[in-house]
Amino acid sequence: MEHNHFQKSYIDYLTFEKGLSSNSIKSYVHDLAQLVVLIEHDRFESFTIQDIRRASAKLNSRGLHGKSIARMLSAWRGFFNYLIERHQFKENPVKDVHAPKSAKTLPQTLSIEQIVKLVSIDDTSLLGLRDKAFLELFYSSGLRLSEVVNVNINDLDLQEGIITVIGKGNKTRMVPIGQKAIHAIQCWIEKRAAIKTEDKSVDALFITERGKRMSARAIQYRIQMWAIKQGIDSTVHPHLLRHSFASHMLQSSQDLRAVQEMLGHANISTTQVYTHLDFQHLASIYDKAHPRAKKK
CATH class of the missing domain: 1.10.443.10 (Intergrase catalytic core)
Known part of the structure; x- marks a missing residue:
């Protein structure tokens, strides 16, 4: 598929200025190609929030998981932010579009x-x-x-x-x-x-x-x-070992920040996906620790 010059410019930016891995670049190329396929043209300056919402709805109707749609929207959002910063685009049509929520599932782990x-x-x-x-x-x-x-x-x-x-x-x-x-x-x-x-x-x-x-x-x-x-x-793969490490560490230490550091997650919300700690445990910690929650 022939790349629009804005797409090529963005991929060059991600490759040479941001230093993303080849696998990440492939994902961005795929996501930007999907954007054009779903909206059926590559005149990015004319894209509207309605176009993006329709594209998201199409992906949802095809059975794509909410998390996958969110990842794709994030890629599109970054692309339009780049166009605003480097190519004087006025607005980001992806700014207020959110993926449909899917039921949260914990990552599979080994015991x-x-x-x-x-x-x-x-x-x-x-x-x-x-x-x-x-x-x-x-x-x-x-x-x-x-x-x-x-x-x-x-x-x-x-x-x-x-x-x-x-x-x-x-x-x-x-x-x-x-x-x-x-x-x-x-x-x-x-x-x-x-x-x-x-x-x-x-x-x-x-x-x-x-x-x-x-x-x-x-x-x-x-x-x-x-x-x-x-x-x-079980089908064992490298990331399953990483999931298992994170889950076992959280169960033993209950130190989310430390595990976040070890895993190299930029956001702690990513690390939270691995935790199997139940709400009752979190509530008891809150009751004991928060100054306004201690029982008299």
């Missing part, structure tokens, strides 16, 4: 017992030690798949138990690593030293037998393979 079963790999081969290391790291630190793919040996401080990762929007954060993950990573690094890399500059923590950085697809495949091998009755 602690299932996690322990998954990472209890007794395979001491090269690949076995490598896979155990990244599985332990996923669950220990709640990392995203892209963060695990891109982590380098120099990003680790195993003595202090800290890993430095670059998350969404090129934001750097430091995350604790648990003792089990530290031990697994140390065992892997010892084995990794014997691998001959094609490029001496390759410093990726997780590499293939041929000395190349593991791809996201390869890590996903190995996780699914181990889930089947370890007898986990």
